[in-house]
Amino acid sequence: MAGNTLGGLFRITTWGESHGEAVGVVIDGAPAGIPFTEEHVQAWLDRRKPGGAKTSTSRKEPDRARILSGVFEGKTTGTPVSIMVANKDARSSSYADIMDLYRPGHGDITYDAKYGIRDYRGGGRASARETVGRVAAAALAGEILAAAGISVRAATIELGGVRALKRDYGTMAENPYLCPDAEAAEAMDARVDEVRRKGDSLGGVVEIIADGVPAGLGEPVFEKLDAALAGALMGIGAVKGVEIGDGFEAARLTGSENNDPITPDGFASNHAGGILAGISSGAPLVMRVAVKPIPSITREQETINTRGEATTIRTRGRHDVAAVPRVNVVCEAMVALVLVDHFLRQRAVSWNR
Numbered sequence: 001m002a003g004n005t006l007g008g009l010f011r012i013t014t015w016g017e018s019h020g021e022a023v024g025v026v027i028d029g030a031p032a033g034i035p036f037t038e039e040h041v042q043a044w045l046d047r048r049k050p051g052g053a054k055t056s057t058s059r060k061e062p063d064r065a066r067i068l069s070g071v072f073e074g075k076t077t078g079t080p081v082s083i084m085v086a087n088k089d090a091r092s093s094s095y096a097d098i099m100d101l102y103r104p105g106h107g108d109i110t111y112d113a114k115y116g117i118r119d120y121r122g123g124g125r126a127s128a129r130e131t132v133g134r135v136a137a138a139a140l141a142g143e144i145l146a147a148a149g150i151s152v153r154a155a156t157i158e159l160g161g162v163r164a165l166k167r168d169y170g171t172m173a174e175n176p177y178l179c180p181d182a183e184a185a186e187a188m189d190a191r192v193d194e195v196r197r198k199g200d201s202l203g204g205v206v207e208i209i210a211d212g213v214p215a216g217l218g219e220p221v222f223e224k225l226d227a228a229l230a231g232a233l234m235g236i237g238a239v240k241g242v243e244i245g246d247g248f249e250a251a252r253l254t255g256s257e258n259n260d261p262i263t264p265d266g267f268a269s270n271h272a273g274g275i276l277a278g279i280s281s282g283a284p285l286v287m288r289v290a291v292k293p294i295p296s297i298t299r300e301q302e303t304i305n306t307r308g309e310a311t312t313i314r315t316r317g318r319h320d321v322a323a324v325p326r327v328n329v330v331c332e333a334m335v336a337l338v339l340v341d342h343f344l345r346q347r348a349v350s351w352n353r
């Protein structure tokens with residue numbers, strides 16, 4: 001496998017580069033008869049596209065979805081669904097002055113090491129522009145999950161070291177950072193201003209919760225649900241850490257503190273984050289991802305050119321100051337794609353569920 005594919009039964013392959021003609025996805029294995037239109041895709045893409053919070057890149061992409069195959073009269077036909085989004089505002093000339101320099105923190109140097117050839121215009125496949133395809137596919141996954149009563153949501157719980165202390169999910173959409181703590185969102189805004197003025201960037205933490213996940217999803221042993229989710233989330237650019245449930249904090253607890261007591265009414269707590277032995281327990285799935293600061297910054301940094309000579313770089317172009325909160329819907333997408341795959345697999349595994 002060339003690494004552009006995710007999933008077993010519900011399988012996606014994304015394609016395209018940030019400064020190529022278009023980006024998109026082919027979805028294979030979606031059941032026939034699911035109501036699905038370009039409007040469904042657009043609702044997801046609009047949450048990912050540049051704009052919104054002041055952390056966002058100023059690149060202006062309308063991100064209009066076109067479904068090219070696999071849908072007839074508003075329903076999936078069971079054949080591959082192909083979705084395309086044209087790149088409209090690449091402006092490749094802004095990369096001309098750094099074409100033979102490696103940006104610290106980005107994939108320029110490793111792509112060259114691997115392939116020996118690199119399209120220097122934009123981030124190529126390593127650009128978050130590629131996530132258009134994943135998010136478009138999640139629109140279809142989301143329709144299947146919604147019909148099964150499963151929902152996924154992501155919240156910004158930390159940005160630039162500012163932590164959300166509250167989880168008022170009702171207020172989340174009222175601030176551009178998608179933070180469930182209005183006071184923290186204001187502090188995040190001030191932190192973004194401060195760092196942006198210095199030509200620098202920020203990282204953050206996103207919490208993802210999946211509700212309504214039935215017990216029984218996940219495959220022994222290498223495709224444990226937690227392994228699949230961690231792999232999918234780690235597959236997002238700039239994600240450097242994934243936690244399930246209490247994650248690293250669990251290592252500091254005793255067994256009696258960490259075990260979730262089982263009662264006739266269900267689990268009394270959820271330190272496990274909804275997964276036991278790689279199989280969903282019926283409790284909500286709780287995940288957190290650590291997102292590193294955006295590598296392309298205007299501050300001067302040490303680097304080398306493609307001949308290995310020492311030099312310095314300032315990356316101009318149009319870049320996000322933080323991947324948060326645009327990455328939030330990408331996290332939701334990755335979780336939805338893993339869940340729909342395991343949901344469909346489970347229907348083949350057990351007649352009893």
Ligand SMILES: Cc1cc2nc3c(=O)[nH]c(=O)nc-3n(C[C@H](O)[C@H](O)[C@H](O)COP(=O)(O)O)c2cc1C
Pocket residue numbers: 057105106107123126127128236237238239292294295296318319320321322323324326327330
């Ligand atoms: C939503 C999102 C937006 C991003 N925007 C930018 C950006 O504008 N400029 C940039 O240099 N990196 C950006 N990144 C990060 C790079 O894509 C990422 O750092 C790069 O692919 C290298 O991969 P790694 O950080 O996983 O090692 C973004 C990532 C995400 C998820």
Ligand SMILES: C=C(O[C@@H]1CC(C(=O)O)=C[C@@H](OP(=O)(O)O)[C@H]1O)C(=O)O
Pocket residue numbers: 018019049050057058059061090121122123124126127128129237317318319320
């Ligand atoms: C255009 C988008 O974000 C881009 C993500 C990105 C990166 O390196 O990840 C770098 C910038 O684009 P380029 O590839 O032109 O350098 C961002 O503008 C998008 O997400 O749609």
